Amino acid sequence: MASAAPDPRLKQIKVKTGVAKRTAKDVESYRKELVQQSSRIETMKAQGKDAYDIKKQEEVLQETQAIIPDCERRRDEAMAELEALLDSEKDLNESEEYKAAVNTMETIKSSR
Secondary structure, eight states, rough: OOOOOOOOOHHHHHHHHHHHHHHHHHHHHHHHHHHHHHHHHHHHHHHOOOHHHHHHHHHHHHHHHHHHHHHHHHHHHHHHHHHHHHTTTTGTTSSSSHHHHHHHHHHHHTTT
């Protein structure tokens, strides 16, 4: 009596869902950092901090701004891959993994 092995497609769905979640979280994190860094610079200027220190913080801000488009691109690619996988595996739509993936996609799309 052989037990049914788990469908490897479910594992793929789970992995792609995780990638989409992680990349969306990265985008959100960098956007928060951007706001915090901007606020930090404004506070430093208002307090009359050293120009060199302000310049260094502005460089950090620019680095954060430069990272965001790449993170958004990776998030969008992960979403496209997950969506394509779900479209090709509609027969699994009753599985928990499939439902979780659909919920994740909806959540990410609504937060863009």
